[in-house]
Amino acid sequence: MMKNFFCFFLICITFLTFISCGTPQKEIIVKVVAKDFLFEVASTVPSGWNRFQFTNSGHAEHFFILNLLPDSINFLRYRNEASKPFEMVYDSIKAGAAKEETGVLLGTMLPAWYFTELKQMGGSGIVGAGQTAQVTLNLKPGIYVMECYIKEKGVFHTAFGMIRPITVTSEVSKTKEPKANYEMTLTNFKYEIKGELHVGVNTIAVHFNEHPQNAFGNDVHLVELTDSTNLDEVIEWLDWMNIEGLEPPASATFLGGTQEMPAGYTSYFTVTFNRGDFAWVAETAGSKGMVHTFTIK
Numbered sequence: 001m002m003k004n005f006f007c008f009f010l011i012c013i014t015f016l017t018f019i020s021c022g023t024p025q026k027e028i029i030v031k032v033v034a035k036d037f038l039f040e041v042a043s044t045v046p047s048g049w050n051r052f053q054f055t056n057s058g059h060a061e062h063f064f065i066l067n068l069l070p071d072s073i074n075f076l077r078y079r080n081e082a083s084k085p086f087e088m089v090y091d092s093i094k095a096g097a098a099k100e101e102t103g104v105l106l107g108t109m110l111p112a113w114y115f116t117e118l119k120q121m122g123g124s125g126i127v128g129a130g131q132t133a134q135v136t137l138n139l140k141p142g143i144y145v146m147e148c149y150i151k152e153k154g155v156f157h158t159a160f161g162m163i164r165p166i167t168v169t170s171e172v173s174k175t176k177e178p179k180a181n182y183e184m185t186l187t188n189f190k191y192e193i194k195g196e197l198h199v200g201v202n203t204i205a206v207h208f209n210e211h212p213q214n215a216f217g218n219d220v221h222l223v224e225l226t227d228s229t230n231l232d233e234v235i236e237w238l239d240w241m242n243i244e245g246l247e248p249p250a251s252a253t254f255l256g257g258t259q260e261m262p263a264g265y266t267s268y269f270t271v272t273f274n275r276g277d278f279a280w281v282a283e284t285a286g287s288k289g290m291v292h293t294f295t296i297k
């Protein structure tokens with residue numbers, strides 16, 4: 001009886017060893033669901049490469065950006081000192097203040113650490129209702145703030161709850177750096193492009209070569225162009241300082257992209273293309289000329 005038990009025990013150990021050694025470790029996909037108006041996402045993710053699957057199940061456009069907090073700043077301080085000034089400045093624009101004046105005002109209201117220590121570490125470009133996008137980011141451990149500042153009747157989504165902390169742990173993810181078939185290099189004024197896009201799944205690498213001083217970084221949003229799309233209107237819509245800016249519904253369908261990162265970083269995103277016309281557009285495209293139209297044949 002004892003011998004049979006010992007044999008059974010040995011078989012179990014062998015089987016478990018085979019399972020743990022013989023099965024390759026799977027890459028984890030971090031699911032982020034945007035609803036009107038919250039993010040459903042795990043409160044912790046590993047460090048290293050993370051593949052985020054971003055689904056917009058709301059009625060409005062949404063995105064997410066991950067801001068890495070300085071060690072001395074907690075989520076509440078970020079909310080009060082870095083997020084609220086944007087809401088107050090936008091309220092003054094709604095009350096009739098000129099954009100130029102409010103830009104200067106915002107600079108005086110934001111704390112010094114916002115410009116010198118906070119790091120915008122990427123995220124998904126804007127995604128239309130019902131769309132899913134995928135972005136892969138390399139994150140170091142720390143406390144991040146995930147937020148979306150599209151508007152709802154003149155109020156940023158952050159004010160409704162689309163802002164939350166996420167901890168990136170010291171445990172390293174098994175996800176590998178993606179291989180891209182198309183590369184974009186972002187300077188402060190243009191997109192440099194290498195590679196070909198095709199029908200089906202494409203992996204796009206975005207290399208951040210420059211970051212504007214004391215300002216938002218460079219980013220990429222993918223827009224589908226139809227006969228009724230007016231690209232100038234889309235560019236106007238992307239400017240949060242415009243009254244109609246970032247106020248749903250957008251006049252075109254947004255299909256993802258990537259949010260800004262510091263110079264020297266690379267973000268990857270995946271797009272499944274059908275035939276058609278599209279554009280890469282930056283959130284501040286109007287002042288920089290960062291627009292690139294293309295056709296998938």
Ligand SMILES: [Cu+2]
Pocket residue numbers: 034061062063148149150157162
């Ligand atoms: Cu949103």
